[in-house]
Amino acid sequence: MRSVINILDLSVEEIDALIATANDIIANPKKYSEVCHGKKLATLFFEPSTRTRLSFEAAMYELGGHVLGFSDAGSSSATKGESVADTTKMVNCYADIIAMRHPKEGAPLVASMNSKIPVINAGDGGHNHPTQTLTDLLTISRKKGKLSDFTIGFCGDLKFGRTVHSLITALARYTGIKIVLISPDELKLPSYIKKDVLVKQGIEYVQTDNLEEVLPELDVLYMTRVQKERFLSEEEYIRLRDSYILTAEKLKIAKEDLIILHPLPRVNEISVDVDDDPRACYFEQALNGKFIRMALIMELLGLKAE
Amino acid sequence: MNIDSIKDGVVIDHITAGNAMRIYKLLGFDKLECSVAIIKNVSSKKMGKKDIIKIDSDIPLNLEALGYIDPGVTIDVIREGKLVEKRNVDLPETLHGVLTCKNPRCITSCEQELEQIFTLTDKENRVYRCMYCEAKA
Numbered sequence: 115m116r117s118v119i120n121i122l123d124l125s126v127e128e129i130d131a132l133i134a135t136a137n138d139i140i141a142n143p144k145k146y147s148e149v150c151h152g153k154k155l156a157t158l159f160f161e162p163s164t165r166t167r168l169s170f171e172a173a174m175y176e177l178g179g180h181v182l183g184f185s186d187a188g189s190s191s192a193t194k195g196e197s198v199a200d201t202t203k204m205v206n207c208y209a210d211i212i213a214m215r216h217p218k219e220g221a222p223l224v225a226s227m228n229s230k231i232p233v234i235n236a237g238d239g240g241h242n243h244p245t246q247t248l249t250d251l252l253t254i255s256r257k258k259g260k261l262s263d264f265t266i267g268f269c270g271d272l273k274f275g276r277t278v279h280s281l282i283t284a285l286a287r288y289t290g291i292k293i294v295l296i297s298p299d300e301l302k303l304p305s306y307i308k309k310d311v312l313v314k315q316g317i318e319y320v321q322t323d324n325l326e327e328v329l330p331e332l333d334v335l336y337m338t339r340v341q342k343e344r345f346l347s348e349e350e351y352i353r354l355r356d357s358y359i360l361t362a363e364k365l366k367i368a369k370e371d372l373i374i375l376h377p378l379p380r381v382n383e384i385s386v387d388v389d390d391d392p393r394a395c396y397f398e399q400a401l402n403g404k405f406i407r408m409a410l411i412m413e414l415l416g417l418k419a420e
Numbered sequence: 421m422n423i424d425s426i427k428d429g430v431v432i433d434h435i436t437a438g439n440a441m442r443i444y445k446l447l448g449f450d451k452l453e454c455s456v457a458i459i460k461n462v463s464s465k466k467m468g469k470k471d472i473i474k475i476d477s478d479i480p481l482n483l484e485a486l487g488y489i490d491p492g493v494t495i496d497v498i499r500e501g502k503l504v505e506k507r508n509v510d511l512p513e514t515l516h517g518v519l520t521c522k523n524p525r526c527i528t529s530c531e532q533e534l535e536q537i538f539t540l541t542d543k544e545n546r547v548y549r550c551m552y553c554e555a556k557a
Contacts, residue, residue, distance in 0.1 A: 197531050218527040220552025224534065239525045241553055306556070310542070 116414055117226035117233040121244040121284045128413075129284070132248060133255050135409035136402070138419075143176065145419045149412055150179030156209035157183035158201065158225075159236070160192060160216040165378060165400060166236050166245070170213045173407035182209060187217075199228040206230050211415055214238075232414035234407075240276050245410065246377055247280040249403040253395055254334055256402070257373045263290035265331055270296075270338035270358050270383055272303040277377040278338060279307055286315040293319040294328050298354050301340065325358055329368050335360070337376045337383055337396075355382070362387040375399050429454070430481065431496040432473040437461055439490045440471035446489060447482055449475065484512040488519075488548075513540050515548060523555035 118124060124132070139146050155174040159167050162185065171181045184190045192201065198216070202225040205212055212229065214222045215236040222235035222242075237243040255261050266285065268278050272295055282303075285291045293312065295303050302321065312319050322328055329335070340355045359382060360374070376384060376396040388394050412418065435443060440458045443449075449456050454477035464470040478497070486493060487509045497505040515538040521528045528534050528550070537551040548557040 197533070198527065199531075216527070217525070218530060219523065219525050219555075220527040220550070223552055224527055224531070238527075239553070241525075 117222075117229070117235075118244050118410065118414065119223050119226055119233070119235045120242050121247045121280050123244070124248075126287050129248065129251060130261075132406060132409045132413060133252050133261075135412065136252050136405040137256065139405050139408050142419075146177055146408065146412075148178040149417050149419050150174060150177035150415065153177075153179040153211070153415060153417075154209040155179055155181050155183075155411065156205045156212045157181060157185070157236075158190070158205065158212060158214045158216075159183065159185045160187040160190065160214070160218075160221070162186050163215050163237065165403065166215060166243075167213075169400070169403045170234075170236060170245075170407055173404050173411060176404070177408055177411060179411075183213075198224045201225075202228045202233070211411060234410065234414065237276075240274055243276050243280060245403065245407055246277050247284050248406045248410065249399060250277070250281050250336070250375060250377070251284060252402045252406045253375060253399040254373070257395060258333065261285075262288045264333035265292040265294060266334040266336060267294040267296055267325075267328055267332040268303075268336045268338070269325055269360075271301045271340045272297045272338070273301045274341065275338045278303070278336065281336065282307060283311050286311050286317050291317060293317060294332065295319060295321045296323070296325050296328060296358070297321075298323055298357060300350075300354065323357075325360070326364060326367065329364065332372055333369065335368070335372060335374045337374065337380070339376075339379065339381055339383055358383055359385060360388055361385040362391060365391060365393065368393070425501065426455075426474055426476045426498050427501050428478050429474065429476045429498050430478065431475075431498065432481075432486070433470070433494045433496060434464070434467065435471035435473065435493050436490050437467070437469040437471055440473055443473060443486065443489055443493075447485055449473070452477065452479065454479075482518070483507075483509055484515050485518045487512040488515055511540060511543060511546065514538065514551075519548065519557045521550040521553065521555055521557075523550065523553050526550060526553035526555060528552055 157170055174181050198221050211232045213234045213236045214225050216238050219239040219241035222238050226233040235242050272278050342351050372393045373395045374393050457474040459472040461469045491511040493509050495507040496503050519538050520536050538548040538557055541547050541549045
Protein backbone atom coordinates (compact mmCIF):
# COMPACT_ATOMS: atom_id res chain seq x y z
CA MET A 115 0.00 0.00 0.00
CA ARG A 116 1.27 3.42 -0.96
CA SER A 117 2.48 5.70 1.86
CA VAL A 118 4.04 9.16 1.91
CA ILE A 119 6.91 9.41 4.35
CA ASN A 120 9.28 11.74 2.51
CA ILE A 121 8.44 14.41 -0.09
CA LEU A 122 10.63 12.44 -2.51
CA ASP A 123 8.13 9.56 -2.29
CA LEU A 124 6.09 11.67 -4.71
CA SER A 125 7.25 12.36 -8.26
CA VAL A 126 7.03 15.87 -9.71
CA GLU A 127 4.10 14.69 -11.84
CA GLU A 128 2.28 13.34 -8.78
CA ILE A 129 2.85 16.61 -6.90
CA ASP A 130 1.53 18.56 -9.88
CA ALA A 131 -1.56 16.31 -9.95
CA LEU A 132 -2.14 16.85 -6.19
CA ILE A 133 -1.86 20.61 -6.69
CA ALA A 134 -4.38 20.42 -9.54
CA THR A 135 -6.80 18.44 -7.33
CA ALA A 136 -6.34 20.90 -4.44
CA ASN A 137 -7.08 23.81 -6.78
CA ASP A 138 -10.24 22.06 -7.95
CA ILE A 139 -11.29 21.42 -4.32
CA ILE A 140 -10.85 25.15 -3.58
CA ALA A 141 -12.93 26.05 -6.64
CA ASN A 142 -15.63 23.38 -6.16
CA PRO A 143 -15.71 22.26 -2.50
CA LYS A 144 -19.20 20.71 -2.77
CA LYS A 145 -18.02 18.28 -5.43
CA TYR A 146 -15.72 16.69 -2.83
CA SER A 147 -17.96 16.76 0.24
CA GLU A 148 -18.85 13.04 0.11
CA VAL A 149 -15.76 11.56 -1.56
CA CYS A 150 -14.58 9.85 1.64
CA HIS A 151 -18.03 8.85 2.89
CA GLY A 152 -17.64 5.79 5.13
CA LYS A 153 -13.85 6.11 5.32
CA LYS A 154 -11.91 6.65 8.53
CA LEU A 155 -8.69 8.58 9.09
CA ALA A 156 -6.66 7.61 12.17
CA THR A 157 -4.67 10.57 13.48
CA LEU A 158 -1.89 9.06 15.59
CA PHE A 159 -0.20 12.05 17.18
CA PHE A 160 2.47 10.89 19.62
CA GLU A 161 3.35 14.52 20.35
CA PRO A 162 1.18 17.61 20.52
CA SER A 163 0.43 19.55 17.35
CA THR A 164 -2.17 22.18 16.65
CA ARG A 165 -2.03 23.11 13.01
CA THR A 166 -1.17 19.78 11.44
CA ARG A 167 -3.64 17.67 13.41
CA LEU A 168 -6.53 20.10 12.99
CA SER A 169 -5.70 20.45 9.33
CA PHE A 170 -5.78 16.66 8.78
CA GLU A 171 -9.02 16.34 10.74
CA ALA A 172 -10.69 19.23 8.92
CA ALA A 173 -9.52 17.74 5.61
CA MET A 174 -11.14 14.37 6.35
CA TYR A 175 -14.38 15.92 7.64
CA GLU A 176 -14.66 18.10 4.54
CA LEU A 177 -14.31 14.98 2.42
CA GLY A 178 -17.26 13.45 4.27
CA GLY A 179 -15.13 10.98 6.21
CA HIS A 180 -14.60 10.26 9.89
CA VAL A 181 -11.65 10.75 12.21
CA LEU A 182 -10.42 8.72 15.16
CA GLY A 183 -7.14 8.74 17.05
CA PHE A 184 -5.22 10.42 19.84
CA SER A 185 -3.40 13.71 20.19
CA ASP A 186 -0.57 12.89 22.55
CA ALA A 187 1.39 9.77 23.46
CA GLY A 188 0.04 9.89 27.02
CA SER A 189 -3.39 8.79 25.83
CA SER A 190 -2.07 5.94 23.68
CA SER A 191 -0.68 2.49 24.40
CA ALA A 192 2.82 3.89 23.81
CA THR A 193 2.88 4.68 27.54
CA LYS A 194 2.48 0.93 28.15
CA GLY A 195 5.50 0.29 25.95
CA GLU A 196 3.67 -0.73 22.78
CA SER A 197 5.85 -0.54 19.67
CA VAL A 198 5.03 1.62 16.67
CA ALA A 199 4.70 -1.58 14.61
CA ASP A 200 2.08 -3.07 16.97
CA THR A 201 0.13 0.20 17.28
CA THR A 202 0.03 0.39 13.48
CA LYS A 203 -1.17 -3.21 13.08
CA MET A 204 -3.92 -2.58 15.62
CA VAL A 205 -5.05 0.65 13.91
CA ASN A 206 -5.16 -1.24 10.59
CA CYS A 207 -8.17 -3.08 12.03
CA TYR A 208 -10.15 0.13 12.52
CA ALA A 209 -9.14 2.76 9.96
CA ASP A 210 -8.59 3.19 6.22
CA ILE A 211 -5.64 5.61 6.35
CA ILE A 212 -3.20 6.86 8.99
CA ALA A 213 -1.65 10.28 9.62
CA MET A 214 1.20 9.90 12.12
CA ARG A 215 3.25 12.43 14.02
CA HIS A 216 6.01 11.08 16.24
CA PRO A 217 8.92 12.67 18.10
CA LYS A 218 11.25 9.87 16.98
CA GLU A 219 12.69 10.18 13.49
CA GLY A 220 11.78 7.28 11.25
CA ALA A 221 8.71 6.18 13.25
CA PRO A 222 6.27 6.79 10.34
CA LEU A 223 8.53 4.71 8.09
CA VAL A 224 8.36 1.86 10.61
CA ALA A 225 4.56 2.28 10.62
CA SER A 226 4.41 2.11 6.81
CA MET A 227 6.50 -1.07 6.84
CA ASN A 228 3.91 -2.67 9.12
CA SER A 229 0.76 -1.33 7.51
CA LYS A 230 -1.70 -2.55 4.93
CA ILE A 231 -3.32 0.89 4.78
CA PRO A 232 -1.57 4.12 3.64
CA VAL A 233 0.51 6.03 6.18
CA ILE A 234 1.11 9.77 5.88
CA ASN A 235 4.04 11.21 7.81
CA ALA A 236 2.67 14.21 9.70
CA GLY A 237 6.12 15.10 11.06
CA ASP A 238 8.82 12.96 12.66
CA GLY A 239 11.14 14.87 14.97
CA GLY A 240 13.42 17.19 13.04
CA HIS A 241 13.35 14.88 10.05
CA ASN A 242 10.50 14.98 7.48
CA HIS A 243 7.19 16.80 7.17
CA PRO A 244 6.06 16.15 3.60
CA THR A 245 2.54 17.60 3.91
CA GLN A 246 4.02 20.94 5.04
CA THR A 247 6.17 20.89 1.90
CA LEU A 248 3.11 20.10 -0.23
CA THR A 249 1.36 23.03 1.47
CA ASP A 250 4.28 25.34 0.63
CA LEU A 251 4.34 24.14 -2.98
CA LEU A 252 0.57 24.63 -3.38
CA THR A 253 0.83 28.17 -1.98
CA ILE A 254 3.74 29.14 -4.24
CA SER A 255 1.98 27.59 -7.22
CA ARG A 256 -1.30 29.45 -6.54
CA LYS A 257 0.40 32.76 -5.91
CA LYS A 258 2.99 32.63 -8.69
CA GLY A 259 1.09 30.47 -11.16
CA LYS A 260 4.12 28.20 -11.53
CA LEU A 261 6.74 26.21 -9.66
CA SER A 262 9.69 27.20 -11.81
CA ASP A 263 11.77 30.26 -12.69
CA PHE A 264 11.76 32.25 -9.46
CA THR A 265 14.14 33.32 -6.72
CA ILE A 266 13.31 32.10 -3.24
CA GLY A 267 14.99 33.30 -0.06
CA PHE A 268 15.07 31.12 3.06
CA CYS A 269 15.61 33.20 6.17
CA GLY A 270 16.37 32.33 9.79
CA ASP A 271 17.19 28.90 11.14
CA LEU A 272 18.34 26.96 8.08
CA LYS A 273 20.33 24.47 10.13
CA PHE A 274 17.59 22.76 12.11
CA GLY A 275 14.50 23.75 10.09
CA ARG A 276 13.05 20.55 8.62
CA THR A 277 10.54 22.53 6.52
CA VAL A 278 13.42 24.37 4.86
CA HIS A 279 15.33 21.16 4.08
CA SER A 280 12.24 19.48 2.63
CA LEU A 281 11.18 22.46 0.52
CA ILE A 282 14.70 22.89 -0.89
CA THR A 283 14.78 19.17 -1.74
CA ALA A 284 11.39 19.42 -3.45
CA LEU A 285 12.19 22.62 -5.38
CA ALA A 286 15.50 21.19 -6.62
CA ARG A 287 13.46 19.03 -9.02
CA TYR A 288 11.93 22.07 -10.76
CA THR A 289 13.72 24.29 -13.28
CA GLY A 290 14.99 27.84 -13.04
CA ILE A 291 14.95 27.99 -9.24
CA LYS A 292 17.49 30.29 -7.61
CA ILE A 293 17.94 29.88 -3.86
CA VAL A 294 19.15 32.58 -1.47
CA LEU A 295 20.13 31.32 1.98
CA ILE A 296 19.87 34.03 4.62
CA SER A 297 21.10 33.08 8.08
CA PRO A 298 23.72 33.80 10.70
CA ASP A 299 26.84 31.64 10.57
CA GLU A 300 25.59 29.52 13.45
CA LEU A 301 22.38 28.54 11.63
CA LYS A 302 23.60 27.94 8.08
CA LEU A 303 22.13 25.21 5.89
CA PRO A 304 23.99 21.92 6.64
CA SER A 305 26.75 21.28 4.13
CA TYR A 306 25.39 17.84 3.23
CA ILE A 307 22.18 19.42 1.90
CA LYS A 308 24.20 21.90 -0.13
CA LYS A 309 26.31 19.07 -1.51
CA ASP A 310 23.68 16.33 -1.91
CA VAL A 311 20.85 18.53 -3.17
CA LEU A 312 21.97 21.92 -4.48
CA VAL A 313 25.34 21.05 -6.00
CA LYS A 314 24.22 17.63 -7.24
CA GLN A 315 21.15 19.08 -9.02
CA GLY A 316 23.04 22.13 -10.28
CA ILE A 317 20.81 24.61 -8.41
CA GLU A 318 22.09 28.18 -8.32
CA TYR A 319 22.40 29.41 -4.72
CA VAL A 320 23.99 32.16 -2.67
CA GLN A 321 24.55 32.51 1.06
CA THR A 322 24.36 35.72 3.01
CA ASP A 323 23.74 36.97 6.54
CA ASN A 324 22.06 40.18 5.37
CA LEU A 325 18.33 40.06 4.64
CA GLU A 326 17.99 43.68 3.45
CA GLU A 327 20.79 43.25 0.92
CA VAL A 328 18.98 40.43 -0.95
CA LEU A 329 15.33 41.31 -0.25
CA PRO A 330 14.81 43.37 -3.47
CA GLU A 331 15.66 40.39 -5.70
CA LEU A 332 13.35 37.83 -4.06
CA ASP A 333 10.08 36.52 -5.53
CA VAL A 334 9.37 34.32 -2.50
CA LEU A 335 10.58 34.84 1.07
CA TYR A 336 10.33 31.80 3.36
CA MET A 337 10.73 32.94 6.97
CA THR A 338 11.47 30.52 9.82
CA ARG A 339 11.53 30.71 13.57
CA VAL A 340 14.88 30.81 15.35
CA GLN A 341 14.40 28.28 18.13
CA LYS A 342 15.62 29.22 21.58
CA GLU A 343 16.47 25.65 22.59
CA ARG A 344 19.22 25.50 19.95
CA PHE A 345 21.39 28.03 21.81
CA LEU A 346 23.72 27.72 24.74
CA SER A 347 23.45 31.33 25.85
CA GLU A 348 20.37 33.55 26.15
CA GLU A 349 22.24 36.62 24.79
CA GLU A 350 23.34 34.77 21.69
CA TYR A 351 19.76 33.63 21.06
CA ILE A 352 18.37 37.15 21.45
CA ARG A 353 21.07 38.64 19.23
CA LEU A 354 20.39 36.15 16.44
CA ARG A 355 16.64 36.10 16.85
CA ASP A 356 16.38 39.85 16.53
CA SER A 357 18.68 40.06 13.55
CA TYR A 358 16.00 38.72 11.21
CA ILE A 359 12.80 40.48 12.05
CA LEU A 360 10.73 41.26 9.00
CA THR A 361 8.90 44.57 9.36
CA ALA A 362 6.64 46.68 7.14
CA GLU A 363 9.50 49.18 6.96
CA LYS A 364 11.97 46.62 5.62
CA LEU A 365 9.44 45.41 3.06
CA LYS A 366 9.46 48.81 1.31
CA ILE A 367 12.47 47.66 -0.73
CA ALA A 368 10.90 44.31 -1.69
CA LYS A 369 9.16 43.49 -4.97
CA GLU A 370 5.48 44.35 -5.32
CA ASP A 371 4.66 40.73 -6.12
CA LEU A 372 6.83 39.14 -3.42
CA ILE A 373 5.07 36.43 -1.40
CA ILE A 374 6.01 35.90 2.25
CA LEU A 375 5.62 32.39 3.63
CA HIS A 376 6.14 30.95 7.13
CA PRO A 377 5.33 27.41 8.31
CA LEU A 378 4.10 28.90 11.65
CA PRO A 379 4.08 29.25 14.59
CA ARG A 380 5.99 32.53 14.53
CA VAL A 381 7.50 34.25 17.55
CA ASN A 382 8.65 37.71 16.54
CA GLU A 383 10.46 37.09 13.26
CA ILE A 384 7.56 38.61 11.32
CA SER A 385 6.24 41.77 12.88
CA VAL A 386 2.43 41.86 13.17
CA ASP A 387 2.42 45.05 11.07
CA VAL A 388 3.29 42.83 8.09
CA ASP A 389 0.09 40.78 8.46
CA ASP A 390 -2.02 43.34 6.59
CA ASP A 391 0.43 43.57 3.70
CA PRO A 392 -1.04 41.79 0.65
CA ARG A 393 2.32 40.06 0.24
CA ALA A 394 1.89 38.22 3.57
CA CYS A 395 0.60 34.76 2.62
CA TYR A 396 1.30 32.70 5.75
CA PHE A 397 -2.27 32.42 6.96
CA GLU A 398 -3.48 31.53 3.49
CA GLN A 399 -0.65 28.97 3.47
CA ALA A 400 -2.13 27.38 6.61
CA LEU A 401 -5.53 27.20 4.89
CA ASN A 402 -3.94 25.63 1.82
CA GLY A 403 -2.60 22.91 4.12
CA LYS A 404 -6.13 21.57 4.51
CA PHE A 405 -6.80 21.48 0.77
CA ILE A 406 -3.58 19.71 -0.17
CA ARG A 407 -4.16 17.15 2.61
CA MET A 408 -7.65 16.53 1.19
CA ALA A 409 -6.06 15.89 -2.21
CA LEU A 410 -3.44 13.57 -0.70
CA ILE A 411 -5.96 11.55 1.35
CA MET A 412 -8.10 11.04 -1.78
CA GLU A 413 -5.10 10.04 -3.86
CA LEU A 414 -3.83 7.51 -1.30
CA LEU A 415 -7.30 6.03 -0.88
CA GLY A 416 -7.69 5.83 -4.66
CA LEU A 417 -10.83 7.96 -4.59
CA LYS A 418 -12.02 10.54 -7.08
CA ALA A 419 -14.88 13.05 -7.09
CA GLU A 420 -17.86 12.03 -9.24
CA MET B 421 56.38 -19.20 6.78
CA ASN B 422 54.21 -22.26 6.16
CA ILE B 423 50.51 -22.41 6.82
CA ASP B 424 48.72 -25.67 6.12
CA SER B 425 46.53 -25.52 3.05
CA ILE B 426 42.82 -25.95 3.76
CA LYS B 427 40.58 -28.72 2.47
CA ASP B 428 37.07 -27.29 2.78
CA GLY B 429 36.86 -23.65 3.74
CA VAL B 430 37.33 -20.06 2.68
CA VAL B 431 40.29 -17.77 2.12
CA ILE B 432 39.74 -14.03 2.45
CA ASP B 433 42.46 -12.54 0.29
CA HIS B 434 43.58 -9.03 -0.71
CA ILE B 435 42.76 -7.58 2.69
CA THR B 436 44.27 -4.12 3.10
CA ALA B 437 47.36 -4.59 5.30
CA GLY B 438 46.39 -3.98 8.92
CA ASN B 439 42.66 -4.75 8.46
CA ALA B 440 42.78 -8.49 9.20
CA MET B 441 42.29 -8.19 12.96
CA ARG B 442 39.35 -5.80 12.48
CA ILE B 443 37.66 -8.28 10.14
CA TYR B 444 38.49 -11.14 12.54
CA LYS B 445 36.74 -9.37 15.40
CA LEU B 446 33.80 -7.78 13.58
CA LEU B 447 32.86 -10.94 11.70
CA GLY B 448 33.06 -12.97 14.89
CA PHE B 449 35.86 -15.34 13.79
CA ASP B 450 37.07 -15.39 17.40
CA LYS B 451 34.01 -17.54 18.18
CA LEU B 452 34.80 -20.21 15.59
CA GLU B 453 35.91 -23.68 16.74
CA CYS B 454 37.82 -24.47 13.52
CA SER B 455 41.35 -23.39 12.62
CA VAL B 456 41.67 -19.77 11.56
CA ALA B 457 44.95 -18.36 10.28
CA ILE B 458 45.63 -14.65 10.10
CA ILE B 459 48.57 -13.86 7.89
CA LYS B 460 49.71 -10.26 8.08
CA ASN B 461 51.88 -8.14 5.79
CA VAL B 462 52.17 -10.66 2.96
CA SER B 463 54.07 -9.31 -0.08
CA SER B 464 51.72 -8.51 -2.95
CA LYS B 465 52.57 -7.29 -6.44
CA LYS B 466 49.29 -5.38 -6.68
CA MET B 467 49.01 -4.04 -3.15
CA GLY B 468 52.58 -3.97 -1.86
CA LYS B 469 51.48 -5.57 1.38
CA LYS B 470 48.26 -7.36 2.19
CA ASP B 471 46.66 -9.52 4.89
CA ILE B 472 45.03 -12.92 4.37
CA ILE B 473 42.61 -14.90 6.57
CA LYS B 474 42.22 -18.64 6.07
CA ILE B 475 39.28 -20.41 7.68
CA ASP B 476 39.29 -24.20 7.73
CA SER B 477 35.51 -24.54 7.52
CA ASP B 478 32.91 -23.65 4.91
CA ILE B 479 31.15 -21.00 7.00
CA PRO B 480 28.68 -18.40 5.72
CA LEU B 481 30.33 -14.97 5.62
CA ASN B 482 28.67 -11.63 6.29
CA LEU B 483 29.55 -10.13 2.93
CA GLU B 484 27.90 -6.81 3.79
CA ALA B 485 30.13 -6.34 6.83
CA LEU B 486 33.17 -7.51 4.90
CA GLY B 487 32.48 -5.15 2.00
CA TYR B 488 31.91 -2.26 4.41
CA ILE B 489 35.18 -2.83 6.28
CA ASP B 490 37.35 -3.52 3.27
CA PRO B 491 35.80 -3.32 -0.21
CA GLY B 492 38.17 -4.97 -2.66
CA VAL B 493 38.84 -8.17 -0.71
CA THR B 494 38.37 -11.43 -2.57
CA ILE B 495 36.89 -14.64 -1.26
CA ASP B 496 38.17 -18.01 -2.43
CA VAL B 497 35.91 -20.96 -1.70
CA ILE B 498 37.88 -24.21 -1.33
CA ARG B 499 36.32 -27.68 -1.68
CA GLU B 500 38.33 -30.90 -1.53
CA GLY B 501 41.48 -28.76 -1.55
CA LYS B 502 40.55 -27.08 -4.84
CA LEU B 503 39.48 -23.53 -5.60
CA VAL B 504 35.86 -23.81 -6.75
CA GLU B 505 34.70 -20.20 -6.56
CA LYS B 506 36.29 -16.76 -6.46
CA ARG B 507 34.19 -13.79 -5.40
CA ASN B 508 34.94 -10.07 -5.37
CA VAL B 509 33.43 -8.01 -2.58
CA ASP B 510 32.22 -4.47 -3.26
CA LEU B 511 31.00 -1.70 -1.01
CA PRO B 512 27.44 -2.94 -0.22
CA GLU B 513 24.37 -0.87 -1.08
CA THR B 514 22.75 -1.75 2.26
CA LEU B 515 24.04 -2.87 5.64
CA HIS B 516 21.84 -5.01 7.90
CA GLY B 517 22.89 -5.19 11.53
CA VAL B 518 26.43 -4.00 10.87
CA LEU B 519 26.23 -0.41 12.15
CA THR B 520 24.22 1.17 14.96
CA CYS B 521 22.50 4.53 14.57
CA LYS B 522 23.88 7.08 17.02
CA ASN B 523 21.11 9.66 16.55
CA PRO B 524 19.30 9.86 19.93
CA ARG B 525 16.15 11.06 18.12
CA CYS B 526 16.07 7.99 15.85
CA ILE B 527 13.23 5.48 16.38
CA THR B 528 15.88 2.74 16.75
CA SER B 529 17.11 4.45 19.94
CA CYS B 530 13.90 3.52 21.78
CA GLU B 531 12.68 0.47 19.81
CA GLN B 532 15.73 -1.71 20.01
CA GLU B 533 14.20 -4.76 18.34
CA LEU B 534 14.17 -2.87 15.03
CA GLU B 535 16.84 -4.08 12.65
CA GLN B 536 19.59 -1.51 12.10
CA ILE B 537 19.64 -0.83 8.36
CA PHE B 538 21.94 1.63 6.61
CA THR B 539 22.01 2.56 2.94
CA LEU B 540 24.91 3.83 0.84
CA THR B 541 24.06 7.40 -0.21
CA ASP B 542 27.46 8.61 -1.43
CA LYS B 543 29.70 5.89 -2.85
CA GLU B 544 32.61 8.21 -3.57
CA ASN B 545 32.88 9.31 0.06
CA ARG B 546 31.59 6.03 1.53
CA VAL B 547 28.67 7.71 3.27
CA TYR B 548 26.03 5.45 4.81
CA ARG B 549 22.81 6.83 6.28
CA CYS B 550 20.33 5.23 8.66
CA MET B 551 17.29 4.02 6.72
CA TYR B 552 14.93 5.36 9.40
CA CYS B 553 16.24 8.82 10.31
CA GLU B 554 18.83 9.36 7.52
CA ALA B 555 21.53 10.29 10.05
CA LYS B 556 25.07 9.72 8.82
CA ALA B 557 26.79 6.61 10.19
